[in-house]
Amino acid sequence: MTDQTELARLIRADSAERGQPVSKLGYFCAPFRPTSGPLADKVIKVYRGLSDVAALERLHQCHDDYVQAMYASGVGLPETEFFLLDIEGSRIPVIVQEALPADSMMRPLMMSRPLDETLVMMAAAGEVIATFWHWAQGVETRIGFHPSIRNFAYVDGRAVFFDTFPPLIHYSRDEMGKMLLTYSDKRLMRWVGPFLQKKVTGIQDEWYSPPETLVGLVGSACRLRPDDAEAYLAWGRDFAERRMQPWLQEALDGMQEPPRLPGYWTGFRKILGLQGEPNV
Template sequence: MSDLTSMIRAALAAGGTASTERRHFGAPMRPTSGPLANHDLTVYRGGRDPEVQELLARRHDAYVDCLRLAGIRVPETHLRLIDEAGSLRPVIAQKAVAPDMMLVPLVRKAGTKAAIGLLDRVATDVAEFWRRVAQRPERIGFHAQIERFAMDEKGPLFLDTFPPLISYSRDEMGHLIQRFADNGLVRGLGKVLPGRLREMQDRWYTPAGSVQTLIDGALRLRPDDTEEILEWADGFATTRLEGPWRNAVQAQLARHARSAKVSANRWRTVAGRDRPHA
């Protein structure tokens, strides 16, 4: 894509359709005309810290390469630093995915068996990613949030490349979260309790954390299918995950199962009280 930076500048100046999706980082918009009309542009917090942002740009390229080498399909995605009178602003241009291809509406609309089939395909890619990066020397993560996946005829697509979870230490990533978070509360928390921002990322950097993040998202989307999702997840962990990963996921699944049982018992108790002839 020739002179992408100029295209991004022109698209931002012309404006477009802003997304209502809430994110920790960045404000997405889609140009309505021009060469980037079939792309989503996500604009991140700018600042006068070129050393931070230039490193960010290099590591973003490295992370996209890492994802693809590890079998994760990512749409055409590029990060550019836009100079605004000496202040740099990161902008990601990513080839747009049709709304009806996003995993969330697909999982919501599908029957139980089909929804679990979709989850299984994504979870398989997530687990395979961790196997392929296991021998790499860098600190690498994968934030497998269900909202950031799509599905086409070839299989899952992953859309979330920011922040780039490669080569940053735990402390460095904590600073990066604080630097680029759009939520002022998150930035304030980082100043008062920086340890909380370090903890926030821990799930991103373990195989079990990535798989569990996906499972948690599915449980939020389909609470009526909790039992079926937990049964699938336990089977997936048993047959498709290695020992330490399997144990960590199954421990979390057991907590989910206990919570679901307590909620069901509480509802039966309340319902019984409300029945006049119980």
């Protein structure tokens, strides 16, 4: 069990003591890994605090439920804990997660390894996607999954999913749309977003659609390595026929050509300076 006193001290400490951020990506936070001490084997993710106590308590419960869902589905996660810490008069959501090897992040591996090795990684990630969605067919509450390449590590021949925020369980579509703004680490997103709430809300739709999560994975691979796009499309079609039968036609329809991100989302990424790095 994580020592919450030590955790709060680390969060208050200056950056040199906390350790360097392990990702530049800032959709919701900049995770860091302590350089020493009892939490040196953990990645710490600190999110924006809220004055709404009920909303924070619900977030805590939903996150706990989502972690349990990941384990129940057979997807699994690195050991993951959620805390609401009292820091400087605010209650701050904090996630503490077992650190994965720095050289296991799937995105840089996909960019640097030979094509045949990347297809093996895609197959491992695809198995995680199929496993989750076949399990989720029996779940009554609204539940989603965001298995992008940047949210996977590749360890000992298997894909390890590690992204649990926001927890894609229980929240309605409109509630999740508002969360994407509430917890954004980018002030500009929180300022501009409400004027574009409908489009911001639509960002999540892929995460709640089994075929679109597979299409999204393939699209990411095609954008990372455009010269190998046909190989990734062929893999995706074959995988859909073998493992995504309930959603086959929609998946195939999305992989007739290299999938593209919606124009409004690529625009948001440019405005906010978001990079496709691991969201650890």
